[in-house]
Amino acid sequence: xxxxxxxxxxxxxxxxxxALGLYLRGKEHIKRxxxxxxxxxxxxxxxxxxxxxxxxxxxxxxxxxxADDKKNEIISLLDDWATPLREHGEKxxxxxxxxxxxxxxxxxxxxxxxxxxxxxxxxxGRHLSNPEIEKVPDILQKTVYGLAQGASLIGFFMLLMxxxxxxxxxxxxxxxxxxxxxxxxxxxxxxxYALIYLSGYYHVFGTDKVxxxxxxxxxxxxxxxxxxxxxxTLIMLPMAIIFGILAGFFRGWVDDIIQYIYTxxxxxxxxxxxxxxxxxxQVYMANHEAAFTSVIVRADTRLLFLCMILGVTSWTGLCRxxxxxxxxxxxxxxxxxxxxxxxxxxxxxxxxxxPNVMHIVLISVVLDFSSLVxxxxxxxxxxxxxxxxxxSWGNMINGARLEMAREPIVWWSLTAAFVFMFAxxxxxxxxxxxxxxxxxxxxxxxx
Amino acid sequence: MNNPIxxxxxxxxxxxxxxxxxxxxxxxxxxxxxxALVGESGSGKSITALSVLRLLPxxxxxxxxAVNLHGDNLLNHSEFELCKIRGRRIGFIFQDPMSSLNPVMxxxxxIEEVIKLHFDLPRDAVKQRVLELLQxxxxxxxxxxxxxxxxxxxxxxxxxxxxxxxxxxxxxxLIADEPTTSLDVTIQxxxxxxLKAIQxxxxxxxxxxxxxxxxxxxxxxxxxxxQQGKIVETGLTAEFFNQPKHxxxxxxxxxxxxMQSCLxxxxxxxxxxxxxxxxxxxxxxxxxxxxxxxxxVRAVDGVSFNIQQGKTLALVGESGCGxxxxxxxxxxxxxxxxxxxxxxxxxxxxxxxxxxxQRANIQIVFQDPFSSMNPRMLVxxxxxxxxxxxxxxxxxDERKARVRQLLQQVDLPTDSxxxxxxxxxxxxxxxICIARALAVDPKLIVCDEPTSALDVSVQAQIIQLxxxxxxxxxxxxxxxxxxxxVVAEIADDVAVMYQGKIIEQGSVAxxxxxxxxxxxxxxxxxxxxxxxxx
Numbered sequence: 007x008x009x010x011x012x013x014x015x016x017x018x019x020x021x022x023x024x025a026l027g028l029y030l031r032g033k034e035h036i037k038r039x040x041x042x043x044x045x046x047x048x049x050x051x052x053x054x055x056x057x058x059x060x061x062x063x064x065x066x067x068x069x070x071x072x073a074d075d076k077k078n079e080i081i082s083l084l085d086d087w088a089t090p091l092r093e094h095g096e097k098x099x100x101x102x103x104x105x106x107x108x109x110x111x112x113x114x115x116x117x118x119x120x121x122x123x124x125x126x127x128x129x130x131g132r133h134l135s136n137p138e139i140e141k142v143p144d145i146l147q148k149t150v151y152g153l154a155q156g157a158s159l160i161g162f163f164m165l166l167m168x169x170x171x172x173x174x175x176x177x178x179x180x181x182x183x184x185x186x187x188x189x190x191x192x193x194x195x196x197x198x199y200a201l202i203y204l205s206g207y208y209h210v211f212g213t214d215k216v217x218x219x220x221x222x223x224x225x226x227x228x229x230x231x232x233x234x235x236x237x238x239t240l241i242m243l244p245m246a247i248i249f250g251i252l253a254g255f256f257r258g259w260v261d262d263i264i265q266y267i268y269t270x271x272x273x274x275x276x277x278x279x280x281x282x283x284x285x286x287x288q289v290y291m292a293n294h295e296a297a298f299t300s301v302i303v304r305a306d307t308r309l310l311f312l313c314m315i316l317g318v319t320s321w322t323g324l325c326r327x328x329x330x331x332x333x334x335x336x337x338x339x340x341x342x343x344x345x346x347x348x349x350x351x352x353x354x355x356x357x358x359x360x361p362n363v364m365h366i367v368l369i370s371v372v373l374d375f376s377s378l379v380x381x382x383x384x385x386x387x388x389x390x391x392x393x394x395x396x397x398s399w400g401n402m403i404n405g406a407r408l409e410m411a412r413e414p415i416v417w418w419s420l421t422a423a424f425v426f427m428f429a430x431x432x433x434x435x436x437x438x439x440x441x442x443x444x445x446x447x448x449x450x451x452x453x
Numbered sequence: 454m455n456n457p458i459x460x461x462x463x464x465x466x467x468x469x470x471x472x473x474x475x476x477x478x479x480x481x482x483x484x485x486x487x488x489a490l491v492g493e494s495g496s497g498k499s500i501t502a503l504s505v506l507r508l509l510p511x512x513x514x515x516x517x518x519a520v521n522l523h524g525d526n527l528l529n530h531s532e533f534e535l536c537k538i539r540g541r542r543i544g545f546i547f548q549d550p551m552s553s554l555n556p557v558m559x560x561x562x563x564i565e566e567v568i569k570l571h572f573d574l575p576r577d578a579v580k581q582r583v584l585e586l587l588q589x590x591x592x593x594x595x596x597x598x599x600x601x602x603x604x605x606x607x608x609x610x611x612x613x614x615x616x617x618x619x620x621x622x623x624x625x626x627l628i629a630d631e632p633t634t635s636l637d638v639t640i641q642x643x644x645x646x647x648l649k650a651i652q653x654x655x656x657x658x659x660x661x662x663x664x665x666x667x668x669x670x671x672x673x674x675x676x677x678x679x680q681q682g683k684i685v686e687t688g689l690t691a692e693f694f695n696q697p698k699h700x701x702x703x704x705x706x707x708x709x710x711x712m713q714s715c716l717x718x719x720x721x722x723x724x725x726x727x728x729x730x731x732x733x734x735x736x737x738x739x740x741x742x743x744x745x746x747x748x749x750v751r752a753v754d755g756v757s758f759n760i761q762q763g764k765t766l767a768l769v770g771e772s773g774c775g776x777x778x779x780x781x782x783x784x785x786x787x788x789x790x791x792x793x794x795x796x797x798x799x800x801x802x803x804x805x806x807x808x809x810x811q812r813a814n815i816q817i818v819f820q821d822p823f824s825s826m827n828p829r830m831l832v833x834x835x836x837x838x839x840x841x842x843x844x845x846x847x848x849x850d851e852r853k854a855r856v857r858q859l860l861q862q863v864d865l866p867t868d869s870x871x872x873x874x875x876x877x878x879x880x881x882x883x884x885i886c887i888a889r890a891l892a893v894d895p896k897l898i899v900c901d902e903p904t905s906a907l908d909v910s911v912q913a914q915i916i917q918l919x920x921x922x923x924x925x926x927x928x929x930x931x932x933x934x935x936x937x938x939v940v941a942e943i944a945d946d947v948a949v950m951y952q953g954k955i956i957e958q959g960s961v962a963x964x965x966x967x968x969x970x971x972x973x974x975x976x977x978x979x980x981x982x983x984x985x986x987x
Contacts, residue, residue, distance in 0.1 A: 033829075338824055338825075339819040339821060339824050339825035340824065340825050340826050340827045340835075342781070342786050342817070342819075343817060343819065343825055343826075343886070343889065343890075344827075344838060345786065346784045346786060346812060346815070346816060346817050347812060347816070347838055347839035347842055347843070347889070347892075347893060348809040348810070348812035348813065348839065348842045348843045348893075349838060349839075349841075349842040350809070350842065353842070357827070357830070357838075358827050358830075361827070361829040361830075362827065362828070362829055
């Protein structure tokens with residue numbers, strides 16, 4: 007097993023989340039908003055969609071060197087399962103569900119003569135002998151078959167869970183929110199199973215310029231998006247929280263210095279900083295080639311650096327919010343009462359200020375997540391995002407933009423990236439709304 | 454008299470389909486009379502008023518047989534028609550003059566808005582009417598004031614503007630929802646006098662909503678008492694205060710602090726616990742880019758006083774006179790200068806760790822029981838916080854035992870330790886705050902208006918608790934308040950504060966019965982006294 011830097015941080019993040027969950031278990035002021043979230047249909051459905059993405063991202067974060075490998079390649083669990091998809095490359099562009107290439111070329115027929123036409127694909131629809139007639143019925147049949155298999159799989163799991171549940175949980179499962187969640191999970195699992203099944207025979211989202219399967223690219227991009235969305239926050243949070251609270255609590259020269267730092271940082275265009283630091287990493291990697299032998303290691307280092315520099319440029323907003331909130335909280339009477347009781351300042355910060363700004367942190371983390379995923383796409387588009395060899399929605403869009411002017415248009419790369427990104431960001435935004443409603447004390451009171 | 458202006462029959466209001474706030478009430482208001490609806494907080498009196506104008510929040514459900522205004526059922530009117538009634542036939546004054554006025558509109562503009570809405574007048578006539586109204590509510594120099602913004606006016610003046618807005622539509626009925634609660638005693642007396650005068654001029658009916666029984670006794674012709682959404686007693690004011698029938702009414706009247714009780718205090722001398730001399734607390738006013746100090750706000754301006762062991766000194770004054778600042782700077786929460794000696798130790802010579810150790814001697818109980826406890830901490834942890842900070846060696850079992858004991862002392866169940874502050878009512882929270890202060894065995898507790906956010910009956914209980922604790926533990930209080938009746942109940946000595954200075958001090962009987970300074974006399978005169986004989 008090979009642990010890349012971002013993998014390690016993702017594992018750390020999971021450990022932190024689990025520890026936080028254990029610590030907050032049974033805390034009344036956290037429990038109530040969580041219950042409110044669990045009652046919200048939109049919240050739970052978007053959470054299921056998010057978890058689905060996270061699961062794929064996690065599968066893609068367990069890297070290893072295959073035993074029988076000759077190419078010195080590092081692959082992930084997801085790659086391992088998607089090996090046929092990964093290796094079924096075509097020559098160049100082909101449309102979704104196509105059986106022939108997208109452009110004409112000279113091909114040699116069986117009798118040795120040459121012909122100008124659309125050659126058959128090497129893998130897409132190979133099992134058909136007469137594509138014109140057989141293709142549509144075959145696709146329909148395979149879709150139904152895949153759906154049925156997926157449905158029976160998830161149905162079996164649900165039945166198993168229902169039987170294992172205790173009576174108390176069963177009552178919860180009968181609520182309308184739980185039913186909606188089950189319906190969404192059912193639909194998603196059977197739909198994606200059908201997609202996977204179909205992609206064994208066709209390129210369901212077509213192929214790109216070098217003949218790589220677009221569906222595979224889009225799925226691989228999930229990890230990049232998630233890493234940028236979560237690791238950046240992980241880097242940004244400590245800075246925002248520590249600086250914000252210190253500035254608000256101590257005021258005076260501490261506040262002056264911190265304010266000076268973040269106003270300066272805020273007035274430098276973020277894109278410039280990012281471009282400069284990415285350039286720096288590239289130079290560093292070029293000078294230390296021995297340490298970066300594998301393509302995936304190089305791409306990973308660049309991704310990590312992108313996260314870091316995004317984190318460094320984006321903590322100022324939250325820091326400001328926290329400073330303002332702390333300024334308000336430090337005048338609260340319970341803080342004054344604590345200092346009248348002789349509680350030390352560090353303890354006041356930890357016990358009275360920090361827990362009372364956590365709802366702001368939570369809300370802004372969820373809101374920032376979606377904007378960071380979108381930021382990645384924009385940065386990759388102007389070539390200062392993730393490594394061009396790694397899979398990301400930004401790279402897919404960047405690659406597709408050159409073909410937008412082509413006639414007939416190559417639309418599938420762009421569409422696939424758009425659909426995946428849209429689903430993730432929409433789910434994250436809807437979830438953020440629900441979280442905000444639940445944790446904002448001014449709103450949660452009145453239903 | 455047979456034709457009431459407003460007649461409410463069988464009105465109920467339910468929140469979220471389960472919580473009944475107003476429960477089947479009926480009453481009438483006649484022309485020219487003052488009708489008072491009295492009750493403790495949460496009894497549903499404001500909701501009743503709002504439901505007449507259908508201004509209820511979205512999750513409320515209104516149910517009534519009839520709400521008749523001049524025999525015309527308001528429930529049959531559409532929202533559009535109701536807009537013509539609100540402000541035109543029924544005027545409304547809200548409790549808080551600070552937040553009821555739009556801060557970015559001139560007061561003239563805000564009054565004009567209402568006039569234009571209800572009357573089709575030429576511009577000059579509208580201007581003329583605005584001036585008339587400002588004169589009617591006795592705002593000095595209305596010509597100049599008309600272009601002022603709300604922040605340029607004092608609290609009392611803002612409430613006058615609110616009244617002018619309510620009067621702009623020439624209503625037949627004026628609803629005043631706690632019109633003077635957030636004002637000082639002297640201003641309160643002025644506003645009430647103004648309302649009475651205007652009522653006599655215009656002959657409109659006044660519906661007064663209040664929690665203050667003494668105020669009601671001076672203003673109202675008829676009174677109704679509300680308890681948990683029900684009207685438990687209605688009657689003419691004279692009958693009502695002389696022969697209350699319902700036990701709840703009697704309980705409310707008994708809970709009222711009486712000015713006479715000040716005579717009962719013993720006047721034996723005790724050794725002094727706290728000596729404060731020449732105490733100053735200035736806030737610098739900074740101007741310019743270099744933040745040069747150009748002047749000071751003299752919040753506390755050279756104050757000297759003593760507190761005796763086991764006695765209570767009441768610090769009385771109107772809002773903004775510096776009494777809270779003084780209390781907080783005694784605890785070093787706000788920097789102040791001057792000599793403060795407690796129990797023989799001079800406090801202002803201490804800093805850092807030495808000061809932290811001396812913290813145990815003085816503790817504070819705040820006014821607002823809702824913001825004085827960390828909502829994210831268990832009650833047990835809140836009370837134990839001081840023990841943890843000042844006696845770090847105490848084991849967790851000792852701490853728990855101490856918390857249990859403290860909870861018993863303030864008459865709370867011992868299982869409260871494992872609950873969160875929001876699960877308690879205002880009075881219970883104030884008890885927790887007292888327990889938190891007691892945890893470190895202080896010699897002196899600064900009580901900063903501890904009862905002014907509480908209902909009358911709860912206020913009486915808290916005062917009783919404070920007295921009992923004083924007898925048991927010999928703790929002294931610095932009791933900061935604006936309510937002279939409470940002073941009479943609890944204090945041994947009184948200091949009257951005015952613009953940062955103590956202008957009069959002495960034993961409670963002396964100051965309250967034979968005041969020497971004109972300001973003290975004015976304060977005492979403004980206190981509404983329960984009128985028993987109408």
